[in-house]
Every structure is written in C-alpha cells, then in structure tokens.
Amino acid sequence: MTRAQQRARTARPPADDRPVAVASGVTKVYGTGDGAVAALRGVSAEVRRGQFTAIMGPSGSGKSTFLHCLAGLDAVSGGSVLIGGVDITALSRTRLTRLRRDRLGFVFQSFNLLPMLTAEENIRLTGRLAGRRADRQWFDTVVDALGLRERLGHRPSELSGGQQQRVAVARALLTRPEVLFADEPTGNLDSRAGAEVLGFLRQAVDGYGQTVVMVTHDPAAAAHADRVLFLADGRIVDELASPGIDEVHARHPQRSEEWRAALAGGSGGSPLLTERSMRRMEG
Numbered sequence: 001m002t003r004a005q006q007r008a009r010t011a012r013p014p015a016d017d018r019p020v021a022v023a024s025g026v027t028k029v030y031g032t033g034d035g036a037v038a039a040l041r042g043v044s045a046e047v048r049r050g051q052f053t054a055i056m057g058p059s060g061s062g063k064s065t066f067l068h069c070l071a072g073l074d075a076v077s078g079g080s081v082l083i084g085g086v087d088i089t090a091l092s093r094t095r096l097t098r099l100r101r102d103r104l105g106f107v108f109q110s111f112n113l114l115p116m117l118t119a120e121e122n123i124r125l126t127g128r129l130a131g132r133r134a135d136r137q138w139f140d141t142v143v144d145a146l147g148l149r150e151r152l153g154h155r156p157s158e159l160s161g162g163q164q165q166r167v168a169v170a171r172a173l174l175t176r177p178e179v180l181f182a183d184e185p186t187g188n189l190d191s192r193a194g195a196e197v198l199g200f201l202r203q204a205v206d207g208y209g210q211t212v213v214m215v216t217h218d219p220a221a222a223a224h225a226d227r228v229l230f231l232a233d234g235r236i237v238d239e240l241a242s243p244g245i246d247e248v249h250a251r252h253p254q255r256s257e258e259w260r261a262a263l264a265g266g267s268g269g270s271p272l273l274t275e276r277s278m279r280r281m282e283g
Contacts, residue, residue, distance in 0.1 A: 019046040020178050020211050021070055025079035028065050028234075039065040041234040042079070047179065050209040052202065054222040056248070057231035064183055066231060067215045071104060071181040072096050084178050101130050105172030105180040109187035111164045113156040119163075120152040123170045134174050142170050145207075146200055162193025169200055173210065180204070182214040186221055198224045219248035 028040040039062045047053050047070075057063040068074035070081055072088045080089050084103060088096055105126075106112075113122045123143070127134045143149055146166045156164050165185060172180050182201065186194030202224045204210035214225065222228045223245045230238040230251060238251055 018049055019082075020049045020084055021047040021213070022082040023066070023070055023079065024081075026066070026069055026076050026081060027078035028062070028069055028074070029077045039234055040069065040076075043231075043234070043236055044079075045229060045236060047211060047213055049178075049211050050205065051227065052205045052212045052225040053214070054225035054228045054243075055213065055215045055231065056217065056219075056222055056228055061231040062234040063215050063231045065234075067181055067183055067213060070213065071106070071179070072100050101126065102175070103178045105175060105177035107165070107168050107172050107180065107182040107185045109184040111156070111161075111168050111188075113164055113167060115156050118153050118155055119148060119159065119167045122156070122167055123148075123152075123174055126171055126175055130175070132175075138176070139174060142173050145203060146170050160193070161189050162196060165189060165193070165197050166200065169197060169204075173204060173208075177210075179211045179213060182212060184215055184217070186216070186218065194218075194221070219245050222248045 023043055023045050026040050026043045027038065030037045030039060041062075043062070043066055055063045055067060065074065069076050072081070072083070072091075076089055080087050082088070083099065086099065088099060091099065100106075114125065117125065123139075124134060143152065146169060148163070148166055148170060151159060151163055151167075154163075156167075159167065165188075169185075172182075180201075185197055185201070189197065198221055201212050201214070205212055205226070212225075214221070216222055223243050225243060226241070228240045228243045228248060228251075229236055230240070240247055240251055
C-alpha cells in the first residue's frame with residue numbers, strides 16, 4: 001500500500017463504532033473422542049460497521065473455519081455469534097438460511113457462478129431467489145464501478161477469472177449486505193486481477209460504507225484492510241490496525257512453531273502476543 005493510500009485511509013471518517021458481527025468464545029471441534037480436532041479454541045472478536053477486516057494465519061490455523069462460523073456457514077461447537085444483534089447460533093436452519101440470503105454477502109475463491117446464466121443473471125440471482133427486485137440505480141452503480149457494463153450478456157465461460165470474480169463481487173454487493181464475507185477472493189487470480197478485486201472491495205468500504213471480512217494468506221491483500229486479525233492454532237494471537245505490507249509481513253505467523261511456543265508461554269494465558277514477544281520472534 002502506498003503512502004498516499006495510507007493518508008487517504010487515515011483521512012476517511014471512522015467506521016461506525018457499533019459492532020455488526022460479534023463472536024464470543026467460539027469453539028469448533030471436528031470429530032469425537034480420540035479423533036476430535038479443535039479448529040477454534042474460544043475465539044472472541046467484534047467487527048465494526050463500515051470496516052474492512054482481514055483474517056490471516058498459517059495453514060490449519062482456523063482462519064477459514066472462523067469466517068464460516070462467523071457467517072453462519074458452519075455451526076459452532078460452543079460460544080455464540082451475533083449478526084446485527086441476532087444470535088445466529090440459536091436460529092433454526094430455515095431462519096439461518098433466510099438471514100444469510102437477506103443480510104449477508106459472499107465471495108469465494110472459486111467464484112460460484114452458475115454456468116448457464118449470463119453475468120447479469122448471476123448478479124441478480126440472490127435478489128431474485130429472495131423475491132426482491134434490485135434498485136436499478138444501485139445495480140448501475142455497482143456494475144459500472146466494477147467495469148462490467150460490456151460483459152453483462154456473457155456467460156462465465158466467456159469471462160476471464162478476474163471478470164468472473166468481479167461478477168461475484170457485484171452479486172454480493174447488489175443486496176446491500178450488512179457484512180460481505182470473502183474467503184480467499186484472490187486465490188485463483190493473477191496479481192493484476194487480484195489487485196483489481198481488492199481495490200473494488202476497498203472502494204465498497206470507503207465509498208459505500210460496506211462492511212467486509214476477508215480471509216487471505218497474502219500480506220499484500222491484507223494491507224488493503226483497516227485491521228488484520230492473526231490466528232494460530234485456533235486462537236487470535238495478534239491484531240494490527242491500519243496495516244501496511246511490511247507490518248503484515250513482520251507479524252504474519254508463518255513460523256507456526258514459534259507462535260505455538262509463544263501461546264504456551266504467554267503470561268496469564270492471554271491469546272495476544274506482546275510487542276516484546278513479537279520482537280523476539282522477528283529478531
């Protein structure tokens with residue numbers, strides 16, 4: 001991220017102080033008995049309205065599991081998750097499905113477009129399934145911001161990977177979701193297309209007040225966010241505000257064994273690493 005981008009971020013109005021998503025003591029265990037694997041170990045975090053939050057961690061850290069639990073895509077084993085004040089862990093399957101459809105947006109690494117539909121039909125799909133017609137002005141705003149005007153009549157097979165992901169972003173934004181969840185949205189894209197998608201997500205936050213939560217392994221992608229949460233072994237072990245690429249590189253828990261040692265030796269069992277611990281690890 002350039003200095004100009006950092007200054008622009010500092011100058012923009014702060015995100016709404018109210019949390020739109022709250023995780024409290026979330027645990028997730030797969031399997032039972034001797035074969036049980038704890039993917040999340042008491043994770044607590046808040047996501048503020050109008051904020052771009054990135055989640056990072058080494059492979060197996062629980063970052064995607066945490067996003068899926070936060071978005072209601074996976075059931076928690078313990079703890080609670082609130083979206084807009086609603087405890088989604090207490091909802092029936094039908095009500096949870098309706099909440100995801102009506103109040104959340106999703107962008108995945110694999111695009112998840114229907115191959116028989118055009119780009120426009122894919123963009124409008126979620127609203128149509130909910131029985132709602134999209135506001136034409138908002139549709140035009142999203143389509144033009146993402147540069148899709150000339151591609152609306154094309155099917156996914158006729159689009160590049162970057163264009164397909166832009167269609168997926170447009171579909172997620174069209175319903176004006178309370179939170180847009182993005183799971184490795186640049187994972188299948190080249191660097192140029194990935195940077196474009198990240199720029200669009202940043203624009204949605206800055207220009208439209210959209211709340212975004214994104215899982216990524218890429219420090220350059222995380223540097224587009226307002227804050228980064230770092231996970232290791234199913235716990236939040238660090239947090240970084242207004243991140244730059246160098247700062248994310250310095251704190252990214254690539255050396256997971258050292259982070260495990262820091263977790264085991266932390267005072268009072270605190271899941272957050274101290275600055276002193278970080279300096280020891282970096283030096």
